C-alpha cells in the first residue's frame with residue numbers, strides 16, 4: 001500500500017495536505033465539554049462513533065449545535081481553547097526543513113480565516129508556499145466535495161486527516177489519525193496511524209523508496 005505513486009518526485013517538491021481540527025489540534029474535546037455543559041448531557045469522547053454525532057444523535061437541534069461550534073471557533077481564543085498537538089507541530093516543522101510544501105485544508109468556514117492563520121502563525125506552522133484552504137459554504141454543500149477539489153487542484157501527494165469519509169473520497173494516499181469516529185476497515189489507499197511520529201516515519205520511508213527506485 002505504501003508503495004504509492006509520488007509521480008512528480010523528485011522533479012518537483014512533495015506537497016502534503018494537512019487538516020486542522022482533530023489533526024493538528026484537539027478540537028472535539030473542548031467542544032464536547034462545552035456541549036455537555038450547555039445542554040446538560042453526558043456524552044463521552046470515546047463514544048462519538050460518528051463525527052457528526054452531536055448534530056445527529058445527541059437530541060439537540062442541529063442549528064444550536066452548529067451555533068455552539070461556530071461561536072467557539074470564531075469568537076473564542078483558539079490558542080487557549082484548542083490545544084495544539086506538540087508532535088504535530090514538531091513533525092510539520094521538520095517537513096519544512098526537508099523542503100516539503102505544507103497546505104492546510106479545513107472545512108472551517110471562510111469567516112474563520114484570520115483566526116486560523118493567527119493560530120498557525122502563533123505555532124510557526126506557516127511557511128512561504130503554505131496555503132490555508134477553508135470552505136466556502138456558498139459554493140459547497142459537503143466537506144467531502146470541497147476537500148476533493150482542493151486536493152486535486154493543489155496536486156497533493158499525501159493528506160493527513162481524521163475524517164474517514166474524506167479519506168475515502170480523495171484519490172491520494174491518506175494518513176488517517178485514529179479517532180473514535182473513524183474506526184473500521186479502510187480502503188487500501190488509507191493508512192491508519194496513531195501518532196504524528198508514525199506519519200513522519202512513513203513519509204520518510206516512502207520518499208526514500210522512491211529516491212532509491214529513481215536511483
Ligand SMILES: [Mg+2]
Pocket residue numbers: 019020021022023161162163
Ligand atoms: Mg478534522
